[in-house]
Amino acid sequence: MTLRAETPAPPSAGVHRFTRAERWVHRGTAALMGVCVVTAAFLYIPQLAVMVGRRELVVRVHEYAGLALPVPVLLGLASRAFRGDLRFLNRFGPHDRVWLRAALRRDRRYSARPAGKFNAGQKIYAAWIAGATLVMLGTGLMMWFTHLTPLMWRTSATFVHDWLSLTIGVVLAGHIGMALGDPEARRGLRTGTVSEEWARREHPLWRP
Numbered sequence: 001m002t003l004r005a006e007t008p009a010p011p012s013a014g015v016h017r018f019t020r021a022e023r024w025v026h027r028g029t030a031a032l033m034g035v036c037v038v039t040a041a042f043l044y045i046p047q048l049a050v051m052v053g054r055r056e057l058v059v060r061v062h063e064y065a066g067l068a069l070p071v072p073v074l075l076g077l078a079s080r081a082f083r084g085d086l087r088f089l090n091r092f093g094p095h096d097r098v099w100l101r102a103a104l105r106r107d108r109r110y111s112a113r114p115a116g117k118f119n120a121g122q123k124i125y126a127a128w129i130a131g132a133t134l135v136m137l138g139t140g141l142m143m144w145f146t147h148l149t150p151l152m153w154r155t156s157a158t159f160v161h162d163w164l165s166l167t168i169g170v171v172l173a174g175h176i177g178m179a180l181g182d183p184e185a186r187r188g189l190r191t192g193t194v195s196e197e198w199a200r201r202e203h204p205l206w207r208p
Contacts, residue, residue: 014196029069032065032069035062063144092137095115097120136168138157154184
């Protein structure tokens with residue numbers, strides 16, 4: 001009797017998570033945010049400022065990158081999938097409160113952290129970074145067009161802009177650190193698909 005080797009099952013194609021438009025919105029926003037953070041560091045850290053020297057050029061790059069920051073999101077609104085994700089991010093349900101309580105207790109069990117397409121932490125981060133971006137844009141414009149507002153307003157805007165930029169840097173570092181610890185989530189943003197096992201484990205309430 002001839003024994004035939006079993007043909008291995010083809011690998012799963014995975015679960016579709018993000019469209020190309022959604023991935024490009026994320027990449028464009030990340031690139032512009034990165035330029036803003038790096039140029040801000042060169043403007044406010046003396047050791048870095050000495051390395052570059054051309055402060056006027058760095059200021060202009062920082063200003064135009066900041067002005068362009070909302071553009072990827074605005075262009076993304078043309079995508080139905082992106083608009084759908086915004087609705088998901090803007091809705092908090094009872095399961096999100098359960099997720100947050102588990103996170104505060106440092107309960108890392110998957111069963112204790114129910115989530116839809118986005119978990120509660122991602123929703124909070126998205127809301128916070130969107131609000132922070134608008135505040136940075138508004139205060140930046142007040143600092144740029146000095147003739148439009150009184151001195152007191154510009155002074156307050158500078159204070160808010162500087163300290164909020166530091167906070168954004170810290171929050172972004174945490175965001176990047178969490179992304180580095182989750183290769184499957186990075187794969188979803190890179191290729192648009194994730195494994196079924198990861199989707200069931202991390203986002204059990206998500207119905208693709």
